[in-house]
Amino acid sequence: MRLSVAAAISHGRVYRRLGLSPRSRLDLLRNLVTALVRHERIETPWARADEMRGYAERLIDYAKRGDKDERAMRMADFWLTEKDLIHKLFKVLAPRFQPHPGGYTRLLQIPNRDGLDRAKMAVIELKGNPLPPLVRPRRDSDKTLLNQLLKGYRQDAQRAAAA
Amino acid sequence: VLILVRSPLPRLRALLQRCWGQLERGLWPVVLGGQSPSWGPALAVQGPALVPQGINDAGESSTEAPSLLESILWMAAPKQRRTIEVNRSRRRHPSKLIEVKRNIDVCPECGNLKQKHVLCGYCYAKVKEETRLIRMEIHKKEGGPFNAPTVETVVLYEGEKPPEKDAGKRIIERTRKRPSWFVQN
Numbered sequence: 001m002r003l004s005v006a007a008a009i010s011h012g013r014v015y016r017r018l019g020l021s022p023r024s025r026l027d028l029l030r031n032l033v034t035a036l037v038r039h040e041r042i043e044t045p046w047a048r049a050d051e052m053r054g055y056a057e058r059l060i061d062y063a064k065r066g067d068k069d070e071r072a073m074r075m076a077d078f079w080l081t082e083k084d085l086i087h088k089l090f091k092v093l094a095p096r097f098q099p100h101p102g103g104y105t106r107l108l109q110i111p112n113r114d115g116l117d118r119a120k121m122a123v124i125e126l127k128g129n130p131l132p133p134l135v136r137p138r139r140d141s142d143k144t145l146l147n148q149l150l151k152g153y154r155q156d157a158q159r160a161a162a163a
Numbered sequence: 164v165l166i167l168v169r170s171p172l173p174r175l176r177a178l179l180q181r182c183w184g185q186l187e188r189g190l191w192p193v194v195l196g197g198q199s200p201s202w203g204p205a206l207a208v209q210g211p212a213l214v215p216q217g218i219n220d221a222g223e224s225s226t227e228a229p230s231l232l233e234s235i236l237w238m239a240a241p242k243q244r245r246t247i248e249v250n251r252s253r254r255r256h257p258s259k260l261i262e263v264k265r266n267i268d269v270c271p272e273c274g275n276l277k278q279k280h281v282l283c284g285y286c287y288a289k290v291k292e293e294t295r296l297i298r299m300e301i302h303k304k305e306g307g308p309f310n311a312p313t314v315e316t317v318v319l320y321e322g323e324k325p326p327e328k329d330a331g332k333r334i335i336e337r338t339r340k341r342p343s344w345f346v347q348n
């Protein structure tokens with residue numbers, strides 16, 4: 001017996017519904033991609049950042065083809081509303097990410113917004129940006145048992161190599 | 164002992180056979196051993212006077228008064244006051260209580276509390292402020308809108324020289340000592 005209307009089921013749908021309409025959703029994401037390319041780190045609601053991440057990474061993949069490629073130039077022309085950023089995309093970001101196969105962005109959650117809506121916020125940034133780092137990689141303390149044993153092993157190996 | 168009587172006259176025999184047949188079928192009133200046959204009273208009555216119509220009349224006359232009570236809409240209402248024990252059980256059911264958060268930790272950098280999967284609020288505010296000051300310097304250097312450079316950028320603090328590998332980059336200078344958490348690489 002059918003317990004729910006077929007129109008209310010969304011199994012397997014991958015795209016979120018943002019903004020006022022599908023066209024408005026694309027415009028919203030386009031503004032966010034432009035801001036990310038300009039400022040290299042932006043703070044926005046988590047859902048929008050997550051949605052935008054895929055589009056930004058695909059744009060960089062297109063930019064890696066080079067600016068002589070017709071499709072790459074048309075994509076960059078659509079997705080970047082401020083046309084000086086097209087130069088930045090092809091001359092700065094494409095060479096920066098040439099050695100990397102994917103994963104050009106980093107998405108981190110931050111505490112909920114201070115306003116009335118307490119929205120789940122995230123900061124999305126391009127890797128290799130010149131700004132101060134958000135998370136410092138921590139190494140385990142040297143005083144742990146495993147690290148002391150490894151240090152002893154390294155010293156023994158050096159002594160055996162020197163002798 | 165059955166004694167068959169055969170009448171010598173054929174018409175009398177036929178009449179006797181007819182009477183016996185009627186007796187057998189019960190069309191003839193039979194008196195057996197002194198019982199009188201039951202006779203019902205034969206009443207001669209007028210048709211319409213005794214037909215029972217009192218039931219219908221009584222029904223039609225009584226529905227005129229309470230029709231108002233039956234035509235309005237009755238809604239559900241609680242019959243009994245819910246006791247405080249029942250109320251407490253409903254209000255304190257585990258599904259209605261706020262879940263206890265067990266994913267709160269201490270930030271190793273500053274010692275403030277943070278959720279495990281979320282950045283530390285204090286450390287992020289620190290980085291955000293420094294980013295804002297760097298962006299102000301960038302804006303001063305660019306001069307106007309839509310002047311994004313076509314080279315990489317590097318941020319240098321007081322008394323620092325640009326390293327060799329960052330040769331052709333645009334330099335943004337900040338007038339303060341380098342913070343300990345912004346490692347130069």
